[in-house]
Amino acid sequence: MSFDILVKGGVLPDGRQADIGIRGTTIAAVGRIEAEAGRVVDATGCLVAPPFVDPHFHLDATLSYGTPRINASGTLLEGIALWGELRAEATVEEMVERALSYCDWAASMGLLAIRSHVDTTDPALRTVQALLEVREKVKDWLDLQLVAFPQDGLYRAPGGRENLIRALDMGVDVVGGIPHFERTMAEGAASVRDLCEIAAGRGLPIDLHCDETDDPMSRHIETLAYEVTRTGLQGRAVGSHLTSMHSMDNYYVSKLLPLIAEARIAAIPNPLINIMLQGRHDSFPKRRGLTRVKEMLAQGIEVGWGQDCVLDPWYSLGTADMLDVAFMGLHVAQMSAPAEMARCFEMVTAGNARILGLEGYGIAPGCTASLVVLDAGHPVEALRLRAERLCVIAKGRVVSERARNDARLSLPGRPATVARRHAAGAPVATR
Numbered sequence: 001m002s003f004d005i006l007v008k009g010g011v012l013p014d015g016r017q018a019d020i021g022i023r024g025t026t027i028a029a030v031g032r033i034e035a036e037a038g039r040v041v042d043a044t045g046c047l048v049a050p051p052f053v054d055p056h057f058h059l060d061a062t063l064s065y066g067t068p069r070i071n072a073s074g075t076l077l078e079g080i081a082l083w084g085e086l087r088a089e090a091t092v093e094e095m096v097e098r099a100l101s102y103c104d105w106a107a108s109m110g111l112l113a114i115r116s117h118v119d120t121t122d123p124a125l126r127t128v129q130a131l132l133e134v135r136e137k138v139k140d141w142l143d144l145q146l147v148a149f150p151q152d153g154l155y156r157a158p159g160g161r162e163n164l165i166r167a168l169d170m171g172v173d174v175v176g177g178i179p180h181f182e183r184t185m186a187e188g189a190a191s192v193r194d195l196c197e198i199a200a201g202r203g204l205p206i207d208l209h210c211d212e213t214d215d216p217m218s219r220h221i222e223t224l225a226y227e228v229t230r231t232g233l234q235g236r237a238v239g240s241h242l243t244s245m246h247s248m249d250n251y252y253v254s255k256l257l258p259l260i261a262e263a264r265i266a267a268i269p270n271p272l273i274n275i276m277l278q279g280r281h282d283s284f285p286k287r288r289g290l291t292r293v294k295e296m297l298a299q300g301i302e303v304g305w306g307q308d309c310v311l312d313p314w315y316s317l318g319t320a321d322m323l324d325v326a327f328m329g330l331h332v333a334q335m336s337a338p339a340e341m342a343r344c345f346e347m348v349t350a351g352n353a354r355i356l357g358l359e360g361y362g363i364a365p366g367c368t369a370s371l372v373v374l375d376a377g378h379p380v381e382a383l384r385l386r387a388e389r390l391c392v393i394a395k396g397r398v399v400s401e402r403a404r405n406d407a408r409l410s411l412p413g414r415p416a417t418v419a420r421r422h423a424a425g426a427p428v429a430t431r
């Protein structure tokens with residue numbers, strides 16, 4: 001028996017030690033393996049995880065920071081206006097170039113599946129042309145799902161609904177929306193109803209920017225739960241952001257959560273962006289603007305951390321690192337218990353893969369041969385270190401390698417190198 005690639009000596013997220021034998025684009029064996037291989041990847045003592053998955057991103061805007069100017073107020077609304085200026089000028093070529101550069105960053109970070117919103121507001125749909133081209137170009141190593149996203153409103157923008165339908169006709173995968181940005185609460189609710197009918201009619205999933213506001217009365221998630229159930233979209237619907245839930249009345253939330261669970265709607269908070277954009281109109285104390293993550297998890301609602309933005313009109317930082325995203329989420333949601341920290345790692349890997357409905361995801365015989373070798377002993381250590389991605393394998397190909405970043409120390413009588421990994425190395429209990 002021989003393999004194309006053999007990953008030796010790694011530790012899986014559940015703590016099992018296992019070698020991984022890859023043939024073609026498939027994982028052929030997992031366990032103790034002594035066999036010939038075209039290539040051996042030494043992962044001794046390293047966490048070997050299935051790839052990172054980002055369920056919420058904006059590839060059409062990424063890596064545009066500073067053009068035509070920066071977001072001075074730091075608000076969502078100025079970001080939307082600023083993006084509108086950029087969108088009017090951006091060419092297909094330039095958007096493809098930026099998105100491909102971002103996908104390179106993603107591959108180097110072991111981020112191998114992304115759900116990206118694509119703005120359908122501009123009737124020329126250059127955004128859609130660009131991202132369809134990118135989806136095709138990266139498909140041999142990165143799974144890209146596109147969401148038709150009417151950034152300026154399904155009804156509020158001229159031709160908004162028609163443009164969204166045209167984007168779906170062009171082959172965009174998921175139905176998007178932004179009810180809190182429509183002109184009135186009533187129009188927002190009507191857009192949710194309309195979009196659920198469009199998704200159900202076409203057999204597509206739905207993923208709405210939903211209640212991305214600090215207004216405790218923004219309650220489109222309630223309408224989404226109702227309409228998802230009415231149109232039979234259970235298990236295929238996502239509420240992204242849900243920041244208003246942070247500010248809602250506690251009694252009302254106690255009624256709302258079971259309705260979200262019943263509709264099997266997944267929630268995607270985007271902690272880097274939510275902590276940056278929300279609460280901007282508050283004096284002290286300032287609200288955090290992150291939705292109720294632990295409370296939803298306790299109800300059995302699927303919750304996945306999303307990245308949302310990197311270097312764009314809404315966010316001035318970012319490196320395509322889903323460990324940064326989970327690290328921020330862990331802090332803001334105060335998920336500090338060992339099992340909660342481990343859950344944060346699971347959310348940016350297998351959990352997000354469930355939300356996106358990725359097939360062949362995981363480390364087991366028969367799964368797609370995509371994985372990442374991290375310079376950490378276990379998931380919580382990976383979070384603590386935002387660990388180096390030593391090797392990334394995508395669909396049977398080694399696509400990225402990098403060295404450990406241990407420091408060489410020059411201190412009298414002290415060790416010559418400093419490794420950030422904890423010498424004791426004992427994985428913390430996660431169950």
Ligand SMILES: Nc1ccnc(=O)[nH]1
Nearest residue numbers: 058209212273308314
């Ligand atoms: N966080 C967001 C990024 C882009 N567009 C939005 O509506 N929201």
